[in-house]
Amino acid sequence: MFPFHPPVFDGFSHAQYNTFDPVFREGGFIVRFSKSLIPTLKEDPREAELVSHRLLLRAGFLRSHGSGVFQFLPLGWKVIQRIARIIREEMDRIGAQEVLLPSLTLRDVWEESGRWEDFGPDMFRLKDRKGRDLALAPTHEELITLLARQYFRSYRDLPQILYQIQTKFRDEPRPRGGVLRGREFLMKDSYSFDPDWEGLKHSYQLHDQAYRKIFDRAGLKYVVVSASSGLMGGSASEEYMVLSDAGEDTLVLCEQCGYAANQEVAEGTREETPLPDSPFASRERVATPNVRSVEEVAAFLNVPVTLIIKGLVYVTPRGLWMVLIRGNRDVSESKLQKLAGGVVRMATPEEVRERFGVPIGFVGPLGAPADVTVVADLSVQGIRGGVVGGMQEDTHWVGVTPGEDFAVEQYADLALVREGDRCVKCGAPLTFRSAIEIGHIFQLGTKYSEAMGAYFTDRDGQEKPIVMGSYGIGLARIMASAVELYADEHGIRWPQSIAPMDVHLVDLFPKSAPQEGERLYRELRERGLDVLWDERPVSPGVKFKDADLMGIPYRVVLGEKALQQGEVEIQNRWTGERTRVPRADTVPRLLDMLAQEPTDG
């Protein structure tokens, strides 16, 4: 007979193969530092600007492979796995079902929702060997809606929540900040399916509770803010934000009443700078050579920027729009999208030149093509004798007044809130803070189910679109946020729950008992603890420095002096506290400590 190997569940011995101390998963996990890929660096890597990026590289947790693409090394991957485990537990707890959808997706699916266009160059596209168009999925609303369309046909099938922990691909124009904005990244995305809006609100609330639990368990401090739905569409949307200078988002916060929103959608009571008198007696086209920015134009003409009316061109679902706004303000694309009823994007310089015949800096409402819609932010109201683009290269019109010299189709609040504006709720001045987005929840409503025909038959026999929600968490962002929040001058400090290992055993190979390290790690392993055993033949200084850098909360130090007194030292990376404990009590004492969070706050 053939040499079949029938199932055998025992009798397998490793002893004969074991030269480098294999890990026994029955108990905890042991990592021997010397035989592991933990390439700590003495110097700051040149490529890294942010604290989290720098420390995660230095501590040997990850390496980059080209722009915005990362390799998780063993310790970095352990952090991600612990985060994933917390996420799975909390998603399972709200009754969500885990699936795995593919990254290779067919063009047709994206055409159905209109996002083959909308994503533009942010979506990686490729062709297969037969020339068929594929996209690497940046998110999965489309694919999941297809499943819903096929299988959620009756109210009896609803509600349901599906989730996955899966790799997403987005060709970010400016990947930066280490894992904070990658082009290939792990995301937990989930999707809820309800028969009505009340159901959606419930699923949304379940997610909110799960997300808070996840971030709490990961030891993060965060705020929840109103946010823009952006390319997702839909109505309500909130973000979970960790305040940090490393963040790319700007939050608008009211310290008095607790109002909190992403600047993209924040509301504020406008504190407009009083308008100065215009020095221009009449309308005139003047030469403005070699000036580009609003500030340069103002300086050249010797007027305050508040007299300048910027004209910005957007491609909207309702055609080309020119958006006018006062020189000291910026346009909120989210507010513009609401007004335009869909996704907008700034026109490229080429598009502007083609339609307006001038470079982008000289666009203005006087002499603009008739089919361009002119809308204006409220800040433009009241400007008299202002300045607009000349619609000829190197010129501006001065002394113009909206409503007299040119028509505005609609005035609306289209500006980003800015420093000096006040809280709409309580009138206190607003605070601006940078933040990292770690989670985002969306009430999509029926956007996808209507576009893609995902209807169910309700109790009353009526066909209705499924009401959907979409929810995301960036796993590596949780990792990076923890580093940004808690690192000190010596390195990382991990919350225990997402630390790469439970214990860092700094073995100084005490002369009186050089084998003590091995004995101790065996005891720790038996209690199910994961141990990083630093048994490298390097100086104590190097070991302590690396331990500080890597930031495992508790470490056990095996040194000659203490051991002669029958003791070992337990060090708390968060507080710096050092505790001598009798050797015999090491494990129970450590377990006591591990039962509490090691934070110092």
Place this chain on the structure above:
Amino acid sequence: MFPFHPPVFDGFSHAQYNTFDPVFREGGFIVRFSKSLIPTLKEDPREAELVSHRLLLRAGFLRSHGSGVFQFLPLGWKVIQRIARIIREEMDRIGAQEVLLPSLTLRDVWEESGRWEDFGPDMFRLKDRKGRDLALAPTHEELITLLARQYFRSYRDLPQILYQIQTKFRDEPRPRGGVLRGREFLMKDSYSFDPDWEGLKHSYQLHDQAYRKIFDRAGLKYVVVSASSGLMGGSASEEYMVLSDAGEDTLVLCEQCGYAANQEVAEGTREETPLPDSPFASRERVATPNVRSVEEVAAFLNVPVTLIIKGLVYVTPRGLWMVLIRGNRDVSESKLQKLAGGVVRMATPEEVRERFGVPIGFVGPLGAPADVTVVADLSVQGIRGGVVGGMQEDTHWVGVTPGEDFAVEQYADLALVREGDRCVKCGAPLTFRSAIEIGHIFQLGTKYSEAMGAYFTDRDGQEKPIVMGSYGIGLARIMASAVELYADEHGIRWPQSIAPMDVHLVDLFPKSAPQEGERLYRELRERGLDVLWDERPVSPGVKFKDADLMGIPYRVVLGEKALQQGEVEIQNRWTGERTRVPRADTVPRLLDMLAQEPTDG
């Protein structure tokens, strides 16, 4: 202050949100059938040919999204997760460290090894927004060798084993067989790094042991065979094969002595059919219009196929080769690669026409370009008065003899073993069987470390290339193989270890105690069991049919009759056995049963 949410590890109540019975992960996992994405099908899906593909679709475990791309639905994903867990435990046990490498990879890296070319259209390629060439990694030897080059610099850093469970992309020319050959698929790949060949052999042996343990634990029956290294390069290589008609590989087995090899590399004692006398008295070019295959040529000329000498053109690292072989045999590309010293591929029809000036069917050694190397399989020796391509369209030369009419640079064993050949070890006739490859291990040696400069400093101060191994397991192939091996006419039968759930609770809502199902699943959950609770308002017949289809080994049936006698029925999907047990003993009895494999063999 801002509404910070400090870490809170308790006080979170679900009661208020719970309408659809969320799952409590503290105990086991409960899936309510009616509120889950388990779209079982009554009919066989048209697209599926293989048993495993058909049943995994019908049982609602997966769905395809275009050719060779799959979506794992909740139950399918649970099977994969259980397989992944077994793999992780066994890889950890041999001291392997888990990492995660990216899918987006830079062209440069593949250029370094030469595989940017070698992979040809099998590798998905794309450009990013800046026009840079990227590939979706089909495997990770290159990336891992880069890490080794950077960080494994001393013999002190070795040995190490790194692994990942990650998605691979390969643009297969003929994706087929459901998840058996996908274009996007999950793989466990690992890589070993040793200072010498003895070390590699040890790491290879560790993997062999781990792989046997993994497949044993997954309940598979398999054979281990010698295999081809193919595109991986390197020397020794073995495959883990499940015998199955669904497999794409052909194994050559000797039932007498146990010899087992992939047909690609199998050796055999040639049993050549005796050569007939040639009817052709002299060399002559004859017209052979409208014939293509060897069989057609033989029929047209009225000679046995054994007189036909096929001429096949290959692109090799040593230039263009013409390989001659007897008409009734096929070329083994693996053997040819060994002779050519690197990757070979068949020339395309276009390449052949360009270099030879004739269609591919009329290529022959007489009049071939002088720079083409002519090699021949041993089967060509002894042919006298044979037939070769005419080097003119629609013609053949007849009456030719190798060595007299044309020169052969080298004779070698280049043929696939075929039915009728005998075992080289014991002389018994060889058996041919189809099989599914579930794992493959390679001794790469120094192929990648030399090509990419991954050298370390040995004890003796010498720089030496790291000696590497590469090892792979296809997760979905384990799933599909189990289905192929064990399915019966009613559906799937899972080995307990990789079943999607521990217990299938068929709740017929007995009138005497309609709430009994809920009570029972709570008891099961408390014991940590994962339960699929079929609480759908459908007939018992539908429930039993679906249960057979889905193949969870043990099911508990709650029906009126049994319950009136204070009993429930436990059914074994493998044996069909039905056991009545007192209601009070259900859980302990079930736990006893679960402690044994449910197989009937």
